[in-house]
Amino acid sequence: MTTATATGTAPRVAAPVIRGRLPVGWVVSDALVMTKRNLVRYFRLPNLLVFSTIQPIMFVLLFSYVFGGAIKFSLPPGTHYINYLMAGIFIQAVIFGSMQTGVGLSDDLAKGMVERFRSLPVARSAVLAGRTLGDTVRNVFVVLLMTGVGFLVGFRFHAPFVSSVAGLGLAVVFGFSFCWISACIGMSVRDPESAQAAGFIWVFPLLFASSAFVPLATMPSWLQAFARNNPITHVINAIRALTQGGPVWHDLWVSLAWIVAILLVFVPLSVRRYRNAV
Amino acid sequence: MAEQPAILAEGLKKYFGNVKALDGVDLAVPQGTVLGLLGPNGAGKTTAVRILTTLLQPDGGRGEVAGYDVVRDAQALRSVIGLAGQYAAVDENLTGRENLEMVGRLYHMPRPAVRARATELLTQFSLDDAADRQTKTYSGGMRRRLDLAASLVAHPQVLFLDEPTTGLDPSGRVDLWGVIEDLVEEGTTLLLTTQYLEEADRLADQIAVIDHGHVIAEGTADELKRKSGGDVLEVSVASARKLTSAVNALADLTAGEPHIDKRNNHVTVPVRDGSSVLVDAVRLLDKARVKIDDLSLRRPSLDDVFFALTGRGAEDQTTESNGESGKERTRA
Numbered sequence: 001m002t003t004a005t006a007t008g009t010a011p012r013v014a015a016p017v018i019r020g021r022l023p024v025g026w027v028v029s030d031a032l033v034m035t036k037r038n039l040v041r042y043f044r045l046p047n048l049l050v051f052s053t054i055q056p057i058m059f060v061l062l063f064s065y066v067f068g069g070a071i072k073f074s075l076p077p078g079t080h081y082i083n084y085l086m087a088g089i090f091i092q093a094v095i096f097g098s099m100q101t102g103v104g105l106s107d108d109l110a111k112g113m114v115e116r117f118r119s120l121p122v123a124r125s126a127v128l129a130g131r132t133l134g135d136t137v138r139n140v141f142v143v144l145l146m147t148g149v150g151f152l153v154g155f156r157f158h159a160p161f162v163s164s165v166a167g168l169g170l171a172v173v174f175g176f177s178f179c180w181i182s183a184c185i186g187m188s189v190r191d192p193e194s195a196q197a198a199g200f201i202w203v204f205p206l207l208f209a210s211s212a213f214v215p216l217a218t219m220p221s222w223l224q225a226f227a228r229n230n231p232i233t234h235v236i237n238a239i240r241a242l243t244q245g246g247p248v249w250h251d252l253w254v255s256l257a258w259i260v261a262i263l264l265v266f267v268p269l270s271v272r273r274y275r276n277a278v
Numbered sequence: 279m280a281e282q283p284a285i286l287a288e289g290l291k292k293y294f295g296n297v298k299a300l301d302g303v304d305l306a307v308p309q310g311t312v313l314g315l316l317g318p319n320g321a322g323k324t325t326a327v328r329i330l331t332t333l334l335q336p337d338g339g340r341g342e343v344a345g346y347d348v349v350r351d352a353q354a355l356r357s358v359i360g361l362a363g364q365y366a367a368v369d370e371n372l373t374g375r376e377n378l379e380m381v382g383r384l385y386h387m388p389r390p391a392v393r394a395r396a397t398e399l400l401t402q403f404s405l406d407d408a409a410d411r412q413t414k415t416y417s418g419g420m421r422r423r424l425d426l427a428a429s430l431v432a433h434p435q436v437l438f439l440d441e442p443t444t445g446l447d448p449s450g451r452v453d454l455w456g457v458i459e460d461l462v463e464e465g466t467t468l469l470l471t472t473q474y475l476e477e478a479d480r481l482a483d484q485i486a487v488i489d490h491g492h493v494i495a496e497g498t499a500d501e502l503k504r505k506s507g508g509d510v511l512e513v514s515v516a517s518a519r520k521l522t523s524a525v526n527a528l529a530d531l532t533a534g535e536p537h538i539d540k541r542n543n544h545v546t547v548p549v550r551d552g553s554s555v556l557v558d559a560v561r562l563l564d565k566a567r568v569k570i571d572d573l574s575l576r577r578p579s580l581d582d583v584f585f586a587l588t589g590r591g592a593e594d595q596t597t598e599s600n601g602e603s604g605k606e607r608t609r610a
Contacts, residue, residue, distance in 0.1 A: 013391035014435075117384070
């Protein structure tokens with residue numbers, strides 16, 4: 001290698017220099033380069049994909065067969081538990097998926113990747129946007145897979161097709177907003193193991209103390225009060241209405257308001273953490 | 279002489295809480311030259327590099343790289359520099375080629391140029407055979423080389439290498455030195471931090487010794503060696519009990535702080551005058567009945583210079599870091 005010299009075949013192309021604001025084209029292309037990088041990970045690490053999809057599949061089967069028999073007496077007459085359950089399963093899948101955002105980011109931080117990216121003329125949003133978009137693409141895949149698994153065990157849409165698709169879309173968009181909470185956690189704790197643990201601690205109570213798996217009426221009244229105002233309850237009720245029919249608008253508006261609020265808080269917070277991260 | 283320095287720092291300050299990581303650092307690196315920033319762990323080397331590469335904002339003073347202010351023109355500055363930090367920052371799940379192409383795309387170079395440049399660098403760094411393998415299969419040395427290659431994708435005007443050979447074995451280190459020397463011949467301005475005096479001696483045109491956030495000495499390797507006060511007498515004694523007697527016996531010849539190495543029964547003494555020192559030393563040690571195993575006179579190394587400047591060895595505080603895996607490295 002000491003004898004290696006530049007081959008000199010390629011002309012010397014330097015990076016273009018822009019003073020001031022980055023052109024929008026660069027911002028978009030940076031985010032796409034990053035998204036691609038993050039998605040490649042899932043194809044190169046098949047285990048990651050397998051295990052992160054097996055878990056929700058397992059939940060579909062366990063909940064519907066183990067708890068289904070007991071819970072059906074608390075449901076409105078004529079409702080199959082699987083049709084009640086799936087909205088909760090979608091949200092569980094996207095939330096667990098979004099936790100990967102923080103794990104991945106803290107890994108990048110620990111391995112010096114963030115330092116490298118920050119020394120490049122890259123839009124400040126690109127690393128975070130690439131991660132959250134990459135995990136959102138993965139969430140789309142997981143939601144479609146869950147729908148397929150649900151169909152095999154009796155899940156059906158009872159609302160118009162467009163409305164049902166909107167329901168799945170709402171799950172994905174809600175997951176996107178959770179990716180940013182997760183990003184913020186990942187940029188704060190700085191190591192993947194802690195990011196994993198810190199991500200799950202608060203998610204479990206939030207998810208279970210909601211209308212995800214059982215009707216609120218079966219819970220003690222103090223818990224009902226919490227669960228009724230839990231954003232996850234609103235999102236799940238909206239998805240249930242969008243896919244199964246019933247009154248949609250109230251829960252949908254509250255859900256969208258929560259999504260916007262989460263993004264308004266956690267996008268700037270994450271970007272600031274990123275800018276100060278070394 | 280009117281030419282603007284490629285790297286300029288004036289009174290750079292950075293505090294982390296009560297710790298003054300940088301306490302007024304001045305640097306000026308002319309274009310096409312190599313500055314070796316030398317100092318122990320925690321001296322402020324990495325902080326200086328991070329400010330000059332826009333990763334950290336200074337708390338005082340100012341910095342310019344290639345004419346761009348590190349705060350005001352940070353965005354433009356990033357387009358003309360390359361940085362290889364202390365970690366071999368490569369994406370394990372991408373191949374060597376994909377890593378380089380990703381970096382090229384992030385410099386916003388046109389796609390065909392990125393592709394050609396990646397191939398060129400993979401050849402230059404002897405990574406052709408591994409180019410299309412995921413980098414998780416690379417050895418520590420290969421990762422280091424790829425990391426360095428990534429910092430060169432956009433033909434940067436100014437290159438920053440933060441301890442580029444830390445964690446490499448001796449032969450890997452010599453290989454990398456060859457690559458860096460080739461780069462410098464092509465006219466790249468380089469700021470290199472290192473704990474290895476040998477490395478600064480070999481690669482740098484100018485050396486700045488930094489300790490506790492201050493530049494405590496500056497000059498060429500030769501100038502620094504001259505500053506430490508001439509030649510160095512090395513004495514190995516037969517018994518550790520005689521170390522003090524040896525130092526006392528040589529007091530008349532001594533020009534600086536003697537450096538006693540108890541483990542190896544070894545004393546290093548800076549001396550004033552080169553001509554009759556050796557004869558005098560033998561006479562004095564014999565008179566004091568100190569039995570010697572070995573006695574030699576040599577030009578001072580940068581190690582001696584560092585000891586003369588700081589009162590401790592350059593590598594006393596270093597921690598072993600392992601280049602094999604990013605996971606094993608801990609943050610300083």
